[in-house]
């Protein structure tokens with residue numbers, strides 16, 4: 055019953071929004087409700103007309119810089135706001151309206167606004183948090199990742215955390231994932247710092263988990279361990295911690311401990327009622343063989359790369375030992391490696407397909423992140439096609 059109502063309301067509201075945008079005046083919109091709105095609610099004109107002032111009142115108007123022109127319902131004996139000429143109590147007041155979320159028209163508007171208008175609407179800071187959250191999640195689901203990021207950034211505007219409702223947590227995870235996928239690692243790190251310093255308590259556990267993974271990415275094991283311990287204090291029962299701890303222990307060179315801890319997490323989380331079967335299965339695999347399970351998860355995490363990564367993995371398994379390197383012993387006993395002509399040619403071929411250049415000081419020891427370029431498949435496939443390139447040290451360094 056409620057689901058049917060929600061569907062009807064959504065379809066009516068989408069039509070209403072289009073009608074309002076046409077000229078943004080109430081009388082014109084009321085005409086639409088009489089003439090066309092009825093078609094969205096199964097011909098029920100009383101309902102179509104009663105809905106109109108309610109939705110109008112919550113719609114952000116472009117001509118008012120996204121403020122709303124809220125109408126107060128008339129008194130019972132006053133003329134109805136739908137202009138029927140009857141008293142309110144004998145007209146729209148008699149129509150029983152099922153629940154209407156008060157952020158609905160803002161949410162739909164955020165899905166419609168484009169470019170500069172979307173930017174201005176977000177900058178107005180008038181959008182209700184719930185509207186931002188829903189519009190962001192819907193955009194991400196529809197594959198509009200840029201729009202989703204823009205909307206979520208507005209929700210997690212770090213100048214005022216007090217507006218943020220607790221239900222915003224999935225939005226926070228979404229924004230962090232969007233930053234990660236789209237290569238905004240610096241923005242991600244800044245947001246995490248901000249949340250940990252000044253953000254609301256309900257976001258801190260998730261922030262610590264993500265910070266721990268960021269430290270692992272940059273091989274800062276001490277900070278990763280510290281973030282993990284804090285995350286565990288904040289969110290003792292988070293299944294994500296099991297995965298992070300296994301990663302951490304493997305990075306720390308303790309595979310047996312990783313296995314022990316995965317077993318511990320499996321026993322602990324198996325008792326929880328709300329845990330998903332898929333998560334438990336993952337933990338069981340982790341306890342069985344942490345290294346293989348995590349490697350497989352990484353290969354699967356980016357679907358568009360999984361074929362290329364799987365061929366590279368297969369390649370490593372069959373690869374023969376590389377030829378010995380020509381090293382010269384220096385006077386002080388240290389070894390010096392000089393690149394021969396053939397290796398120089400190989401390096402040239404490699405550099406033609408690989409977008410990044412070695413830069414010792416940078417985070418990955420590369421000037422740019424090769425995984426964030428247009429399509430890492432290009433260079434991955436080239437590498438799989440020419441495995442002999444891996445005999446050249448400078449290629450491996452990349």
Ligand SMILES: [Zn+2]
Nearest residue numbers: 134136145146
């Ligand atoms: Zn009326």
